[in-house]
Amino acid sequence: EADIYQTPRYLVIGTGKKITLECSQTMGHDKMYWYQQDPGMELHLIHYSYGVNSTEKGDLSSESTVSRIRTEHFPLTLESARPSHTSQYLCASSGTGTVSYNEQFFGPGTRLTVL
Amino acid sequence: AQSVAQPEDQVNVAEGNPLTVKCTYSVSGNPYLFWYVQYPNRGLQFLLKYITGDNLVKGSYGFEAEFNKSQTSFHLKKPSALVSDSALYFCAVRPSTDSWGKLQFGAGTQVVVTP
Structure with a gap:
């Protein structure tokens, strides 16, 4: 079944740690996105x-970085986590080619807490 | 630049009554319009989209939306609300000329359906 996956779902980590949030999709989509969302609030596109x-x-603006070495994989990395990075991070993917009316499909999100 | 306004932070409705969630947009050229729903601790689920053609669009779970070009609106509707419709709803827009698939989301409207 085609889907989009995010791991971990929940992460609690101390200040200064390096973290990588994983996102993978099996739909063969060209376009992928990372959003940051505080609980119950609007989405902000970060990558x-x-x-x-x-x-x-x-x-x-985000202190995180991303890479896209494989079509299906779009990880997000924070080199040194801080409490201000505490948020929910949502990954999404859409379409192929230059068709722009395809909807975005979202993963379940990663809830990050930095102590 | 495009923008989306969801004028109501929260909509309260009794189960069985009609539900309307309002959305207005601003975009250069013709818009592609989307509605998403988010349940607690989950990613966004696609409900429906307007690309072209019939102004009334039908989507998942009995939802529909009406595109009104003169009022630049795309209100989400459901004839008879269910308690399970309680969630956070997001409207999103993209110019038809944007081939990169980026969406501009509204701030979201919390829907509360009471038994």
Whole structure:
């Protein structure tokens, strides 16, 4: 079954630790996205990718980095976590080629807490 | 630049009554419009989209939305609400000229359906 996966679902970590949030999709989508969302609040785009070796920063400045070495995989890394990074991180993917009316499919999210 | 407004932070409705969640947008050119729903501690689920054609769009779980170009609105509706419809609803827009698939989300509207 085609889907989008995020691990871990919940992560509690101390300040200064390096973390990587995983996101994988099995739909063969070219485009992938990372959003940051505080509970019950709006989504902010922090990174996106149009395909392998393509990454761009989103509308909200973020200290995180991303990579896209494989089509299906779009991990997000924080080199040194801080309490201000506490949030929910949502990964999404959409479509192939230049068709722009495809909806985005979302993973279940990772709830990150930095102590 | 595109923008989305969801004027109501919360909508309260009794079970069995009609449900309306409002959305207005601003975009250059023709819009692609989307509605998503988010349940607690989950990612976003796609409900429906407007691309072109019939102004009334039918989607998942009995929801529909009406595109009104003159009022730049895309309100979500359900004839008879269920308690299980209680969730956070997001409207999103993308210009039809944007081939990169980025969405602009509204701030979200919390729907509370009481028995």
